[in-house]
Amino acid sequence: MTGVVLLGFGAARWRRPADPYHLEEWSVGGRAFGNWTIWFLLGGSMYSAYTFIAVPALTYGVGAIGWFAVPFAIVTTPLTFIFTTRAWSVARRHGFLTHSEFAAARFGSPGLGALVAVTGILATIPYVAVQLISLQAVLRTVGFGGEWPLLAAVTLVSICTFRSGLRAPALLSVVKDVLLGWMLITAALMVAMYGGWGSAFRGAATRFAATPNPADGLLLPETGHLGFLTLVIGSALAIFAYPHALVGMLAAKDRDTVRRNAAALPVYCMALGLMAMLGVFALARGVTPADGDLNTVVPRLIHEYFPSWSAGVAYAALSIAALIPAAVMSIAAANAFTRSLYRTYLRPNATPEAEAWTSRWVSLVVKFGAAALILAVDPAFSVDLQLIGGVLILQTIPAVFLGLLTPWFHRAALTAGLISGLVTGLVMLWDIPKLDATGRVVAEHFGGSSWSLGDGRSIYVGVVALAVNLLVTVVLTLLVRAAGVRDGDDRTRPDDYHADAGDPYLKRLDELIDGLPTGGSGGRPISAPYPPHHMPEQRVP
Amino acid sequence: MSPRSRHWQWLLVIPTAAPLLTPFANRIEPTLFGVPFFFWYQFACALLAMVVITVVYLATREGRP
Numbered sequence: 001m002t003g004v005v006l007l008g009f010g011a012a013r014w015r016r017p018a019d020p021y022h023l024e025e026w027s028v029g030g031r032a033f034g035n036w037t038i039w040f041l042l043g044g045s046m047y048s049a050y051t052f053i054a055v056p057a058l059t060y061g062v063g064a065i066g067w068f069a070v071p072f073a074i075v076t077t078p079l080t081f082i083f084t085t086r087a088w089s090v091a092r093r094h095g096f097l098t099h100s101e102f103a104a105a106r107f108g109s110p111g112l113g114a115l116v117a118v119t120g121i122l123a124t125i126p127y128v129a130v131q132l133i134s135l136q137a138v139l140r141t142v143g144f145g146g147e148w149p150l151l152a153a154v155t156l157v158s159i160c161t162f163r164s165g166l167r168a169p170a171l172l173s174v175v176k177d178v179l180l181g182w183m184l185i186t187a188a189l190m191v192a193m194y195g196g197w198g199s200a201f202r203g204a205a206t207r208f209a210a211t212p213n214p215a216d217g218l219l220l221p222e223t224g225h226l227g228f229l230t231l232v233i234g235s236a237l238a239i240f241a242y243p244h245a246l247v248g249m250l251a252a253k254d255r256d257t258v259r260r261n262a263a264a265l266p267v268y269c270m271a272l273g274l275m276a277m278l279g280v281f282a283l284a285r286g287v288t289p290a291d292g293d294l295n296t297v298v299p300r301l302i303h304e305y306f307p308s309w310s311a312g313v314a315y316a317a318l319s320i321a322a323l324i325p326a327a328v329m330s331i332a333a334a335n336a337f338t339r340s341l342y343r344t345y346l347r348p349n350a351t352p353e354a355e356a357w358t359s360r361w362v363s364l365v366v367k368f369g370a371a372a373l374i375l376a377v378d379p380a381f382s383v384d385l386q387l388i389g390g391v392l393i394l395q396t397i398p399a400v401f402l403g404l405l406t407p408w409f410h411r412a413a414l415t416a417g418l419i420s421g422l423v424t425g426l427v428m429l430w431d432i433p434k435l436d437a438t439g440r441v442v443a444e445h446f447g448g449s450s451w452s453l454g455d456g457r458s459i460y461v462g463v464v465a466l467a468v469n470l471l472v473t474v475v476l477t478l479l480v481r482a483a484g485v486r487d488g489d490d491r492t493r494p495d496d497y498h499a500d501a502g503d504p505y506l507k508r509l510d511e512l513i514d515g516l517p518t519g520g521s522g523g524r525p526i527s528a529p530y531p532p533h534h535m536p537e538q539r540v541p
Numbered sequence: 542m543s544p545r546s547r548h549w550q551w552l553l554v555i556p557t558a559a560p561l562l563t564p565f566a567n568r569i570e571p572t573l574f575g576v577p578f579f580f581w582y583q584f585a586c587a588l589l590a591m592v593v594i595t596v597v598y599l600a601t602r603e604g605r606p
Binding site for chain 2: 067
C-alpha cells in the first residue's frame with residue numbers, strides 16, 4: 001500500500017510536461033499516451049472493483065442473471081472500435097474534454113451541453129460510490145470495519161489525483177493488472193485443488209435449487225431473457241455515455257492506438273468472466289458473506305482459501321481496482337463541470353490555470369460526495385446503485401452517442417427528450433420495491449432497476465426510459481422542423497470524425513485555448529465560452 | 542479510409558450480436574472443463590470479438606497500399 005502511494009506521487013514526475021497547470025495536461029495526460037498505457041488505463045477504469053466485487057456477488061446471489069456483465073463487456077468492444085474512434089477524432093480537432101462540450105458544439109446549444117454535464121455528474125457520483133463500497137468490503141474483511149479506514153483511503157487517492165492528474169491512475173493501472181493477474185492464477189489453482197469447475201457448478205446448482213427464489217439458478221428462467229438482454233444492451237450503451245469513458249481514450253496519441261485497444265479489450269472480458277465464476281465457486285464451497293453484505297463474498301473467499309501472502313496480493317489488487325476508477329471518474333465529472341457549467345455560465349473568462357484549479361477541487365468534491373453517499377445509504381446490492389446511475393446516463397445517448405453519427409436531431413427536441421427520459425426513469429425506479437430473498441418487501445422505493453411486467457418477466461428501466469426519450473426526440477424534431485424553428489449551428493464538420501494524428505488541422509488543446517503555438521499558458525483570458533473554432537476558410541493553405 | 546474498406550466494418554455486427562443470443566446459449570450441455578455452455582459461450586464470444594476486431598483493424602488500416 002505504501003508503494004502504491006509513492007507511485008501515485010511519482011506519477012507526477014513521469015513524462016513530466018513543460019507546463020503541468022493546464023487542464024489538458026492534468027486531466028488527459030497531455031494526450032500522448034501510447035498503446036500499453038492506454039490499454040492498462042482503460043482496463044483500470046472500465047473494469048473496476050465494481051466488476052470484480054459486485055459481479056461475483058451477483059452470481060453468488062442469483063446465478064445466471066449476474067452473468068449479464070460479461071456479454072455486456074464483450075458487446076462494448078466492437079462499439080468502442082467504431083464510436084470511440086470517431087469521438088477521439090472530433091475531440092482532438094476541437095479540443096473537447098467531455099461529452100457535454102461535444103453535445104453543445106454538435107447541436108449548437110450550450111444549454112443542452114450543461115444538461116448533459118449535470119446528468120453525467122449525477123450519474124457518476126453513485127458510480128464512484130460503488131467503487132468505494134467495494135473498497136470498504138475489502139477493508140472490512142481484513143478487519144478494518146467502520147468509516148475511518150475508508151475515509152483514509154479516499155483521502156490518499158484524492159491527494160494522488162490532485163497532484164498527478166491522470167498520470168497517477170495510468171501508472172497504478174499497470175500495477176493493478178499485474179496483481180490482478182496473480183490473483184486470477186491463484187484462484188484458478190484454488191478451483192482446481194477443490195475439484196475443478198465441474199464440482200463447483202454442481203454444488204452451486206444444488207444450493208440454488210434449495211432457495212425459495214425462482215429467478216436464481218445456473219440458467220436464465222424462461223421469463224428471464226427480456227430482463228437479461230435489456231440489462232446487457234442498456235449497460236453497454238451507458239458505458240459510452242459516462243464522462244470517464246472519454247477521459248481514458250482521449251489520452252491516446254492516435255486513432256490506431258484507440259482501434260488496437262478495442263481489439264485487445266476482450267482480454268479484460270475474460271478476466272471478468274473468471275471473476276464472475278468465482279461467485280459460483282464461493283457459493284458451492286459455502287462461503288458466507290460478512291454481516292450479510294454480498295460484496296464481501298470475494299474478499300471472504302480470498303480470506304478463507306488463499307494462502308495468507310497471496311491473499312495480501314489479492315486485497316491490494318482489489319483496493320487499487322477501486323481507487324483507479326474512482327480517480328478517473330472524479331476527474332471526468334470535474335471536467336464536465338468545469339467545461340460545461342463553470343466556463344460556460346459562471347466564468348467565461350477563466351484562464352487555463354483557473355480551469356485546472358477548478359477541476360482539481362471539483363474532483364475532490366465528487367470523491368468525498370461519493371464517500372458521504374455510501375455512509376448515508378444502505379449499500380446492500382451495490383450494483384443497483386450503479387444501475388440507477390446507468391438509467392440516468394443512458395438518457396444522454398441521443399445527444400452524445402447518436403450525435404457522433406448524425407446531426408439530424410434538433411437541440412430543443414434533444415433537451416425535451418433527455419428530460420422526459422430522466423423523468424420516466426426516475427418515476428419507474430421510484431416505483432420498484434426492494435424484496436428480500438423470500439420475496440417480502442423490505443423497502444418501498446428504489447429497490448432496483450428491473451421493472452416487473454407482472455408475468456414474471458422484467459425489463460431494465462433504463463431501456464424503457466431511453467425509448468421514451470428517443471420517441472420524444474424524434475417526434476419533436478419533426479414537429480419543430482415543420483414549424484420552421486432554426487437549428488443550432490453544428491460546429492463540427494464531417495471530416496472532423498476521421499481526423500488522425502499528423503492531421504495538419506489537429507490542434508493541441510493549449511493552442512486552441514491560448515492561440516499560442518509554444519504551449520505556454522501566459523494566463524491569456526478566453527474571450528468566448530468555447531475555444532476559438534478554426535473556421536473552414538482558415539484551412540485553405 | 543476509403544468507402545470500400547469501410548464495408549469491412551459490417552463484420553463488427555458479428556461480435557456485437559453473438560453475446561446477445563441468450564435463447565440459444567441458455568443451456569448446461571455441452572460443458573467445457575465442467576463449465577456449463579451458458580458460461581463458456583461468453584468466453585468464446587470474447588475470443589471471437591478479438592479475432593473479428595483485429596481482422597477489421599488490419600483490413601481498414603490507413604496508409605497501406
